[in-house]
Amino acid sequence: MADGRVRFALWAPSCQQVELELRDGGLQPMQAQDDGWYVALIECPADTAYRYRIDGQWPVPDPASRRQIEDVHGFSQVVDHSAYIWHHRDWNGRPWHETVLYELHVGLFGGFQQVIEHLPHLADLGVTALQLMPLNAFSGTRNWGYDGVLPFAPANAYGTPDELKQLIDSAHAYGLMVFVDVVYNHFGPDGNYLGVYARQFFHEERITPWGAAIDFSRPQVRDFFCENALMWLLDYRVDGLRLDAVHAIDDDDFLKELAARVRSALPQQRQVHLVLENEHNAAHLLRDGFDAQWNDDGHNTLHALLTFENESYYADYAQAPTRKLATCLEQGFVYQGQANRHGLPRGEPSADLPPHAFVLFLQNHDQVGNRAFGERLTLLAEVDALQAATVLLLLCPMVPLLFMGEEWGSKRPFLFFTDYHDELANAVREGRRNEFADFSQFNSSHTREAIADPNAEASFQRSQPDLAPALEPEQREWLAFYRGLLQVRHSRLLPGLEQARSLGAQVLGDGAVLARWRLGNGPALSIAINLGTSVVSLPAEAMHGERLYTLRIDDADLRQAQLPPRSALVTLEPVR
Structure with missing residues (x-):
């Protein structure tokens, strides 16, 4: 606090007594207040180690711990966020339409300091935003990120709060935004003690795959997560949040409240972006506080076309996948209320939304990590087809996302x-x-x-990216390919992306589509891709204007108005 004292507060409505325990000795009773709160106000310095003792017998960490001394079961530590001296305080972010996301796992890179060393590569590549997989403290020394239990505390295995701020500060120096992936729909299975003293935090009668569902109807629960979002944005100065699996939250009022509180708490000049993962395809949220949603429909359709996989959730996309891809490029979502393979309606109409309301990707932590063997598309798809899909990914007006190592064709x-x-x-x-x-x-x-075995250290080690891509000719070719596409995006498309609107999409043949958009600065962008194995005919509108980018297509093909297999043609038709 401003006077140097520290205020400790715990919402513990299902216990009778709470004491503050300092690691250097002594217990101090906390005063019971209204609505289940217990509070203590004492003089102690930053870095003081503490925990709470429940009903005289249960020692627990602070659920809003800003840092853990050792692990998630031990002592929490007082952190003075105002003590860090920011070198780029004038950074206010970048507009959303400029975003090119790069998702990475901090632990696999070795920690916050090691990610800093990777920033020059990302800036040179053409990435504009670093998306960090969840940082919250978890049990043990390694975790893929989605089993955190203390959402306010960066994992000790990655570094200190100040080292995380140095990473964010350094990213801003390179013109890179930083997004943090936050998990508000569940806690991990080891180290969550809320049920000991705050059973009301959960719907004990509603069971999810992670245990009792979180009760977002309670103001204390909503405050817990809204204040977590504000911590990342205010104390760590991140530029955006990606909210994991909000379909498991199933409370639109909470989501809208969170967005509204974020917008009202930040100065007008700060450009901060909120992105959802939401299997429900709830388009209305993208009109009410949220900038974009991960477009799983787009990924799943492209994956089915590239790999011919048709089991589990890919079964929803394996039937007429080319038609589904055209729908995605024209309207955003594929499922806008239609029944899925289980006969259940999914999604809402999305055709009125701008393309940048959708984050498109070919790979990410979910779609790679949730495979039995964690394979990347470099092992599942033909290289020529994968490159054609990458042209679409990086040059269409949706916001592209890359997954660490994708840009050098990693096979790890x-x-x-x-x-x-x-x-x-x-x-x-x-x-x-x-x-x-x-x-x-x-x-x-x-x-x-x-x-x-997820717990085998080898599973972690095998997942570490090969961070010397320039040493191999094949990897250098992939890097040049990605860098060249992103240069085209930034130099030729960026001025018109914010106001881009669909001009429609059509099926040209099996695996082949033509999609067109009117850019905000006037030109019409056309992308024709053929992921199939047969030549298809090109309509006249695909060949008008300047050839912006071609992949495996030459003048002879254009004279014959044909699009060869595994090829792409991108044109920009100027204003008439």
Whole structure:
């Protein structure tokens, strides 16, 4: 606080007594207040180690701990966020339409300091935003990110709060925005003590895959998560948040409140962006406080076209995938209320939304990490087809997202990894393997045993990216390919992306589509791609204007108005 004292507060409505325990000795009773709050106000310096003692017997960390001394079961630490001296305080972010996201896992790079060393590569590549997979503290020394239990505390394995600020400060020096992936729909299975003293935090009668559902109807619960969002944006000065799996929150009022509180708490000049992952395809949220949604429909359709996979959720996209791709490019979502394979309606109309309301990707942590063997598309798709899809990804007006190592054609897996022990380790390992029982390849317990043990350190080590891409000719070619496409995006398309609107999309043949957009500064952008194996005819509108980018197509093809297999043609037709 301003006078140098520290205010400790815990919402513990299901206990009778709370004491503040300092690691250097002594217990201090906390005063009971209204609505289940317990408060203590004492003089102590920053870096003081403390925890709470519940009903005289349960020592627990602060659920809003800003830093843990050792692990998620131990002492929390007082952090003075105002003590850090920012070198780029005048940074106010970048407009959303300039965004090119790059998703990475801090732990796999070695920590915050090691990610700083990677920033020059990202800036040179043409990336404009670093998206950090969840940073919140978790049990053990390694976790793929989505099992955190203390959402206010950066994981010790990655570095200190000040080192995270140095990373963000350094990114801003390179003109890079920083996004943090936040998980508000569940807590991990080890280290969450809320049920000991705040059972009301959960709907105990509603069970989810992660346990009792969180009760977002309670103001204390909403405040907990809204204040977490504000911490990242105000104390760490990040430029945006990606909200994980909000379909599991199932409370639009909370989401709208969070967006409104974020917008009202930040100065007008700060450009801050809120992005959703939402299987419900709730288009209305993209008109009410949120900038964009991860377009899983777009990914799943392209994946089906590139790999011909048709099991599990890909079954929803394997039928008429080319038509679905055209719908996605024209209207955003594929599912806008139609029934999925389970006969359930999914989604809302999205055709009125601008293209930049959708984040498009070919790979990300979910789509790679949730595969049994964590394979990347470099091992699943033909290179020519993958490159054609990449032209679409990086030159269409949707916001593109790259997954670490994608830009140099990495073939390293990204596996699901954790660091649990004993019975929990066994349960996680078997649960993970049983997730794939619906796939024909793993329809027996014997075949599922080939799936890596998440708790084995080797699963983490195998997932570490190969960070010397310039040493291999093939990787240099991939890098040049990505860099060249992003140069075209920034130099030729950027001025018109904010106001871009669809001019429609059509199927040209099996695996081939033509999509067109009117850019905000006047020109019409056309992208024709052929992911199929047969030549298709090109309509006249695909060939008007300047050839902005071509992939495996030459003058002879254009004279014959044809689009060869595994090719792409991008044109820009000026204003008449």
